[in-house]
Amino acid sequence: MTSVFCSLGVALLLPATVLGGRNTQSTDTEYKYGGADVTGEHLGAMPHNTGVDMTKPNQAYCDGCLVAVEEFHMQWLRYVTKESQEGDEVDQKGGGNQPPAITYNDEVEDTVSDICKSKAFRLNAYTDQVAEVCQSLIGTEEIKRKIVAQFLAKDLNARLLPGRKKSTCEDGGLVNACPVGAKYAFDIGNSTSCGLCESVVGNVLFQVRHKKHNHGLWTQKSVFEIVDSVCMMGVLRHADPKVDEVYEVCESLMDEHAKAVVASIIKHYGDEAAVMADVCSTMTNHCAEGGGDSDGKNNKKSKKKKKKKKKSKKQDL
Secondary structure, three states: OHHHHOOOOOEEEOOOOEEOOEEOOEOOOOOOEEEEOOOOOEEEOOOOOOOOOOOOOOHHHHHHHHHHHHHHHHHHHHHHHHHHHHOOOEEOHHHHOOOOEEOOOHHHHHHHHOHHHOHHHHHOOEOHHHHHHHHHHHOOHHHHHHHHHHHOOOOOOHHHHHHHHHHHHEOOOOOOOEOOOOHHHHOOOOOOHHHHHHHHHHHHHHHHHHEOEHHHEEEHHHHHHHHOOOOHHHHHOOOOOHHHHHHHHHHHHHHHHHHHHHHHHHHOOOOHHHHHHHHHHHHOOOOOOOOOOOOOOOOHHHHHHHHHHHHHHHHHO
């Protein structure tokens, strides 16, 4: 995709904070640093009053909550791995065949409390809205403790994340961030050709919304840069066996239609229904008549065609 960046320059100017519940923060907004976390890295001062409505379910609130759970998972896994290797405060259950038990001491408490302010979090260039929502969760003692309880001495396989997101973020859970049954949020949908395409589009739009864009613009270049790694991020958003199927569709879609997908996102201001219609029915036949749909049977012929395409690609290599 890098070669495409230089030749594309169409820009769409969006409001600085939110457009229809979507995050559009600029990378020009810098964190102010103060203090240091337990690793010695400087902490970022958290943004406030970013325009997120945290009184009821909405897209910006939901995106921030989902990112918070994903970040908690990744940083917790990193911490447990480090402690296990060093043999510190970790009880290797079942000879290492069961999830390790961490002693919840002051160091662990500091690590958890600093998740949304850590260098690792900042390097992911999340929007200020995401950062504010993340800190609102981790900074609330009762919510933080309940999130920790989902991971402490528990299986840390990413396949469990959709369920953990649901119990944390869905309306009626720990916080009322996401509408009940939000497909992109909780891996809802089947493995039909259409269902997989819709899952990919949901992942792409989620990725575009919760990352900062240069100068606050959604440009073809900035969107390309953000979605470049979207397929591999599916491991945090889907359970077995769907995760592998989504990855295959994602790779195929982005290899063959990345430029058109990005153009559709900009054209429709990231509107999910419009982009899905473009990508899954017009650009491809995933949801077209005879191509299978999210409630119907999968199109076996289309699957066979994909397999043939993959084989021919391998032969070309």
